[in-house]
Amino acid sequence: MKVGFIGLGTMGLPMTKNLIKNGFEVFVVSRSRQPIEEAVGLGAIEAKDPADLASKADVVLTCLPMPDTVEEVYLGERGILAGAREGMVLADHSTVSPGLNRKLYYLTKEMGVGFLDAPISGGPMGAHAGTLTIMCGGDKEIFDKAVPVFEAMGKNIFHVGSVGSGSVVKLMNNMLVGIHTAALSEAFVLGVKAGINPEIMRQIVKVSTGHSFMIDRVIDLIQDRDFNQRFSIQLLHKDMKIATQLGEQLEVPLELGNLSEKIIGEAMEWGYGGLDVAAIIRPLEEKAGVEVKRIP
Structure with a gap:
């Protein structure tokens, strides 16, 4: 699977490194140049924007600080949904409300795209070590498709229930x-x-x-x-x-x-x-x- 990662912050960059380490082809987008350059130096490919990244990846992961940023990255003019394709999987590792999770779930479901809320715990140390806890809400068949990607970054991976339950x-x-x-x-x-x-x-x-x-x-x-x-x-x-x-x-x-x-x-x-x-x-x-x- 080709994996896209948006948000190379304190958690996102080490998570991306573990994806690369585990052999995934990884496309990246982030606001800051330094983590992009670091990821590219390890073998990642920089995409132009979230829409471009989504058009290239089978699974797209986001790890963003604030709810309004999540909405912009998913729903903006050049957001993920602008480049999403039927059958792909989106998973948001950000900490947001279950209501926002459900909004994104229903919008993506109409497009034939899978969505999981997949918040994480374990801090930067767990992100570096690849031992994060990943708690997921969403359809079980979509979760099962994403598990191999999650296993590159986490040790304790849970399917909690319906969309929003991970959050x-x-x-x-x-x-x-x-x-x-x-x-x-x-x-x-x-x-x-x-x-x-x-x-x-x-x-x-x-x-x-x-x-x-x-x-x-x-x-x-x-x-x-x-x-x-x-x-x-x-x-x-x-x-x-x-x-x-x-x-x-x-x-x-x-x-x-x-x-x-x-x-x-x-x-x-x-x-x-x-x-x-x-x-x-x-x-x-x-x-x-x-x-x-x-x-x-």
Whole structure:
């Protein structure tokens, strides 16, 4: 199969590299030149635009930051659908609403084109290692056609159910990311304010019932004051907002989700939006007058 990939960002570029490594002929489109040149240097072929890419590929993958970008790439004048062909498969790895997934699904179905929502989890490390979790919503026969491509990039590949269901699980996951990060920020700031070494706290919590994956993900970065972007606060806030909007639509009270969205939004207001999610702790540190930093 010939594969097209649109969006060579922090996740998309290493995913593309793994497709090339696994022997796929890969066509690429992205806004930035540097990742395009890197991918082409490894054997990818640059397409003129999404429509041109779709006309050349059997499977088209997209990994884009914002919902409006997804709509433009799929539905724009020179978007994917302008070059799509009957029988091909489209899969969107972006984190967007189930409603947008369904919109694209029904538009593509009319053309005889398969569509999957296929959000991913595992971060840049998983993207580089080819061990991503890929959670897919859509028709099972379309999923089965895409599995060989997904296996080049991921280790845990799930068909969740009908279109949009993969996005629901991804939004649930990222809502937990936001809640857990907000909670651990409060816990560690409280402990440091009370005079406890944060590394001792980390070691104890790791073998106790309060531990979470997000503590492993961020606490060393926080202690080392390394807030360089891996997964930005801005993107997490976008995901939290979509999740809480889904809660409103389904009439599910999300009190912790809404509160965590507010806390993450405050980090945005304080100017930390472009930093890694580890920096969610920064406004609380400033309010408390302490830093959760490593003690030599």
